[in-house]
Amino acid sequence: MQPVRIGIIGSGNVGAGTLEILSSNAAELQSKLGFPLQITAVSSQNILNKKVSHIPAGARITADWREVVFADDVDLVCELIGGTTTALEIIRAALSAGKPVVTANKELMALQGSDLQALATAHGATIHMEASVAGGIPIHSVLREGISADSIVGFFGILNGTSNYILTEIEAKGSAFEAVLADAQKLGYAEADPTADVEGYDARSKLALLAQIAFGQKVSPTDILCEGIRRITPFDFEYAHTLGHTIRLVCAARKTPAGLALSVRPTLIPKSTILASVLGAYNAIWVRGAAGQDTFYYGRGAGPLPTGVAVVSDIMRAARDLKTQSVQRCSPFSFLQLRQEALASSDEFTSGYYLRFRVRDTTGIIAALCKILAENGISIDAVLQLPSDDKSNLPFVITVEHAREANLRNALSAMSSLDFLVEEPLALPLEKGV
Numbered sequence: 463m464q465p466v467r468i469g470i471i472g473s474g475n476v477g478a479g480t481l482e483i484l485s486s487n488a489a490e491l492q493s494k495l496g497f498p499l500q501i502t503a504v505s506s507q508n509i510l511n512k513k514v515s516h517i518p519a520g521a522r523i524t525a526d527w528r529e530v531v532f533a534d535d536v537d538l539v540c541e542l543i544g545g546t547t548t549a550l551e552i553i554r555a556a557l558s559a560g561k562p563v564v565t566a567n568k569e570l571m572a573l574q575g576s577d578l579q580a581l582a583t584a585h586g587a588t589i590h591m592e593a594s595v596a597g598g599i600p601i602h603s604v605l606r607e608g609i610s611a612d613s614i615v616g617f618f619g620i621l622n623g624t625s626n627y628i629l630t631e632i633e634a635k636g637s638a639f640e641a642v643l644a645d646a647q648k649l650g651y652a653e654a655d656p657t658a659d660v661e662g663y664d665a666r667s668k669l670a671l672l673a674q675i676a677f678g679q680k681v682s683p684t685d686i687l688c689e690g691i692r693r694i695t696p697f698d699f700e701y702a703h704t705l706g707h708t709i710r711l712v713c714a715a716r717k718t719p720a721g722l723a724l725s726v727r728p729t730l731i732p733k734s735t736i737l738a739s740v741l742g743a744y745n746a747i748w749v750r751g752a753a754g755q756d757t758f759y760y761g762r763g764a765g766p767l768p769t770g771v772a773v774v775s776d777i778m779r780a781a782r783d784l785k786t787q788s789v790q791r792c793s794p795f796s797f798l799q800l801r802q803e804a805l806a807s808s809d810e811f812t813s814g815y816y817l818r819f820r821v822r823d824t825t826g827i828i829a830a831l832c833k834i835l836a837e838n839g840i841s842i843d844a845v846l847q848l849p850s851d852d853k854s855n856l857p858f859v860i861t862v863e864h865a866r867e868a869n870l871r872n873a874l875s876a877m878s879s880l881d882f883l884v885e886e887p888l889a890l891p892l893e894k895g896v
């Protein structure tokens with residue numbers, strides 16, 4: 463049986479995992495497919511100066527991606543370099559040449575995925591992106607096919623392993639954010655520049671992409687309310703535990719009467735909820751359908767081999783389509799067309815909130831804060847103060863009942879002029895039911 467010939471561009475973490483799985487599972491893949499997968503070309507910018515394992519003898523090794531995309535001996539192109547510039551050029555060139563593309567690129571697919579899907583359709587090609595969100599968890603397949611009969615009403619995800627690792631280490635060890643981040647960098651769990659992970663931008667791209675698949679609506683990542691984890695302290699976990707909660711960076715998507723409500727925020731979630739048990743670098747997505755109700759998906763969100771499994775499974779799907787000469791049976795976005803609709807304004811989000819203050823101890827603090835909250839129509843649920851010796855930097859917490867986000871922001875802005883505050887209050891959503 464003739465092989466399907468694969469060209470791989472990118473030989474970093476995911477490229478290496480993909481090459482390893484194609485090599486070590488070759489016989490099993492062939493017995494599933496009925497034909498072999500053959501790697502005929504591998505490219506990355508510095509490939510001529512480094513050793514890359516699992517490249518089969520006879521495969522072309524080149525620093526020029528064009529020698530992969532335009533080659534006659536490449537039927538299917540894997541883009542595994544990331545970013546939104548060269549990767550876009552590669553994918554456009556491959557699709558325009560009618561070649562199927564497999565990519566792990568959440569950033570690019572969140573921004574341009576539906577246009578690339580249209581380009582694929584126009585050229586009789588296909589595009590596949592399972593590895594782009596939550597690495598080893600096949601959440602795209604689930605939304606696109608597994609539960610596509612349902613109407614999704616919401617989902618909640620822990621989609622960034624680095625920030626989940628940092629939060630759960632702060633929680634377990636009581637260490638400060640900066641110390642845990644430094645350890646995570648030493649252990650390879652966090653990048654030298656951790657901005658995309660700790661500010662929530664990586665999770666935001668993944669949320670944008672999953673929301674498009676779940677709800678059939680175009681979502682631009684920059685329209686999503688996004689807050690990072692830098693300000694979370696061991697104190698916050700102590701208070702969260704006192705409230706029977708923990709803190710996770712939650713990607714939330716909800717259908718609301720005001721439109722789709724999307725956010726990435728450190729959030730207090732009940733310790734009893736299944737999401738609270740997601741520890742370390744693991745990812746999870748809890749999906750709620752109108753008919754099928756709750757389903758939960760858990761696994762490794764990154765890493766060469768878990769992500770490599772997702773890439774190679776996509777290669778198998780694309781290769782089967784090539785062999786049967788079928789056009790894409792199912793759009794990678796699940797919906798044939800994505801709707802253009804505005805997201806719900808974050809002003810209209812409602813939630814209970816956890817407000818953490820640091821103050822110079824003086825009289826009248828609670829009265830001043832309560833007055834501002836009351837003026838903004840916000841009702842107090844509880845006031846908590848754990849013992850602390852430092853009267854010049856005293857932490858305490860007020861939790862409030864469900865309130866509009868806009869009212870909360872007005873209250874926080876009014877509080878900024880209070881001279882007993884050592885720093886801006888930290889406001890986190892406090893979920894009872896997630």
Ligand SMILES: NC(=O)c1ccc[n+]([C@@H]2O[C@H](COP(=O)([O-])OP(=O)(O)OC[C@H]3O[C@@H](n4cnc5c(N)ncnc54)[C@H](OP(=O)(O)O)[C@@H]3O)[C@@H](O)[C@H]2O)c1
Nearest residue numbers: 472473474475476506507508509543544548566567764765
């Ligand atoms: N890491 C994960 O676990 C994971 C999980 C899910 C999705 N992803 C996604 O998978 C993609 C790859 O991530 P990664 O972690 O494998 O990245 P990585 O380890 O940094 O590897 C990137 C690879 O791309 C090559 N490259 C970069 N710019 C290039 C250019 N302009 N032209 C040619 N080659 C270029 C690099 O070449 P050289 O090595 O030759 O310098 C390297 O081989 C990204 O889209 C990422 O978001 C990653």
